[in-house]
């Protein structure tokens with residue numbers, strides 16, 4: 659099997675996902691974008707919304723990123739933004755910072771020339787309606803031109819019935835990735851209308867999607883990317899990298915890459931008393947005073963700090979102030 663360089667880094671959780679816009683010229687019925695992103699001209703680095711280029715670098719540094727995947731929406735609708743971010747990343751991390759770009763358009767020669775030296779790998783997403791005549795589409799010409807210019811070039815599509823129609827495109831490509839079709843809040847009605855069902859109650863994979871890829875995956879250029887892999891390996895490895903760089907001395911890093919810590923929320927009027935008690939009873943690097951609350955090693959809430967007055971709970975969340983996964987009162 660040929661894995662693209664971008665996929666190799668993704669396996670290590672070393673690829674930052676840079677979502678450059680939610681705008682798109684297409685309206686694929688299977689589009690997996692959330693309502694927060696779909697159609698909106700917003701930028702996200704991993705799960706965090708970005709307001710300035712500096713924040714992109716901060717996010718990449720927080721996970722010791724070795725590369726970036728630029729996605730959308732349709733990134734080529736804001737090519738200037740793509741160029742700005744790609745330049746910034748290459749300048750900051752060096753030319754070896756690997757950048758791949760996903761696009762549902764067939765880039766023109768002029769667009770390819772602008773991206774040359776900044777984007778390393780291009781992943782074309784020809785929409786389902788043109789798979790029957792894939793060799794007659796501009797995607798093949800773009801692929802040939804991109805190859806000539808030195809890009810790694812591939813196709814990346816969701817698993818849909820008819821995948822085998824893409825077999826004739828393989829000689830023009832370095833790789834072809836199939837993403838397992840994913841059920842989401844914005845495409846659920848379209849899925850139901852077409853008679854699709856969820857494979858199980860745990861993941862958002864669609865039943866039968868793997869079989870649609872059976873013919874295509876026989877070729878060694880083809881890679882099947884399961885949605886469970888994205889959740890369990892890619893995300894977990896990325897979170898671990900972020901946690902290792904950003905966890906405080908008292909945060910416990912879990913096997914899933916989340917961090918766990920305890921919170922002591924102060925009752926009104928107890929601030930001085932609590933502050934004095936913490937300083938007296940706890941090691942200096944086992945807690946931090948956040949003003950209205952003290953954050954500390956979670957196990958302290960059930961031992962020494964348990965005797966200090968205040969509302970107590972344990973928090974599990976994505977690292978670096980990310981999404982809260984669970985709050986457990988003590």
Ligand code: SF4
Nearest residue numbers: 682684686689731762
């Ligand atoms: S091209 Fe991609 S972003 Fe645009 S509508 Fe289709 S799936 Fe969604």
